[in-house]
Amino acid sequence: MYRTPKVSVIIATHNNVKTIGNCIDSLFSRTFTDIEAIVVDVNSTDGTKDLLMEMAAEDDHIIFLADSMGSIGHAKNIGMDHARAPYIIFADPEGYFRQNAIEFLCIHLDEAPHADMFTCATNCFGTDSYGRTAEDRGKTIGEANVRDSRKQEMDSRLFRSWMFDNITIYRSSYLRDTGIRFYERPGYGSQDSAFRFLSMAIGIPSISVDAIFNKEVDIPTERIADPRVVTDVRDEFRFLKEKLQEDQKLWWRMRLIYWQAYYDRTMQLYELISDDIRPSLSNKIRNDIEEAINKKEYSMDHFDISVRDEMELLMKSTEEFDRYQAEKIARRESARDAEIGRDNRLTEIISSEEEDEIERLSRESAKKSRERIKKNRLDRIWLMDEMARDMASLRMLMRVSAEEMGNIIGISGNAYKSIEAGKRELSWDQYLALLFVFLYNERTAPVVDVLGLYPEQLEERIKKGININYG
DSSP states (O other), X not given: OOSOOSEEEEEEESSOTTTHXXXXXXXXXXXXXXXXXXXXXXXXXXXXXXXXXXXXXXXXXXXXXXXXXXXXXXXXXXXXXXOOSSEEEEEOTTEEEOTTHHHHHHHHHHTOTTOSEEEEEEEEEOBOTTOOBOOOOOOOOSOSSBOOTTTSOOOHHHHHHHTSSEEEEEEHHHHHHHTOOOOOOSBSSOXXXXXXXXXXXXXXXXXXXXXXXXXXXOOXXXXXXXXXXXXXXXXXXXXXXXXXXXXXXXXHHHHHHHHHHHHHHHHHHHHHBOGGGHHHHHHHHHHHHHHHHHTTSOOGGGSOHHHHHHHHHHHHOHHHHHHHHHHHHHHHHHHHHHHHHHHHHHHHHTSGGGXXXXXXXXXXXXXXXXXXHHTTOOOHHHHHHHXXXXXXXXXXXXXXXXXXXXXXXXXOHHHHHHHHTTSSOOOHHHHHHHHHHHHTSTTTHHHHHHHTOSOHHHHHHHHHTOOOSOO
């Protein structure tokens, strides 16, 4: 590659042989190819390194580097030092870009010359050995406008949500001028929190509602028992605090968001660790927050209302706090297990050997639909009722979770679950969204036809551009 590319995509890998090929392929299987992929491998032992060397030998858009320090953050910093393009993107090896995503990011940063970065959401998915499916977090993270963080304090929740599982394109000149780097502790886990926080606190971000990167998350089947993970997270936040305090004005402006982000991240960790090390973490959180309050960096009133009560409980008694959190986690896991059981039962119902039975049972619905077509009447109420009755089975045929389907049609996972459970009515717009999702899936399209959910009259009106919002 001789000319300077438009964008450098930096990927740090450690034992990602199963996913890295798909990730890199998603960069170059699109119309926009003005890209260099800089892949830095960190001590892989599963064949990742050999695969990357082979890919780099076949394509001069791919640059392979090896890093033996044993730190994902250090590897990303090496990639940043080798980047030649005016724009930089950091991507995780477990994910892949949606169609035209790179071009989308470049165009939007081109159109925002006052912004230092442009960020979009990530759609997370994955299943553990128990069949539990990760929640879909490809949700709206803010308004599609530019917020100047140097002139006004950004909404705390928007800022904190931006720190986790999002994809961002940066101006390389901005990263060079500010000297922002990744935290370089030894380890193969994510080391992005400090980098993301600093880049947004110092620069001017532009934020989009679109989820353009799909990422497979590793859902642990067992609690993390290594106490060093607690030290790692707290050390990264200490590193972040030191960097912020290099500019006292910046620190004072960002201190409230820093402490809420610290609480968000440590409580996220709290749910993942084993019961025997949770008391140690809750004591450390309490000591850190107490120190911040004593230094006038924070007060209890600054916490979000949603967590203020549990914070007050923590400051009162870590033992009571741990009991409260144990009950809270148990309730959440019980609800999740109940949903898994329900989805598994639905999966059994629509198993391949029983699909013929589904078609037989649905013929009566198809007959009713044909009768309405003959009457030349578009019965919207009947169509919405039939869709509400069958949407769970159709979703399971697609092999997607309720959260994923909610995201696809533009509503929350909880709202979608409520409709499936019959607690909320399905709207006409939601019916149409579901209809076209099911029509364009090869597993569900034949069933939609049998169920009569897409009557000829509706199809004719859509083709002719006739109003479909009345009977």
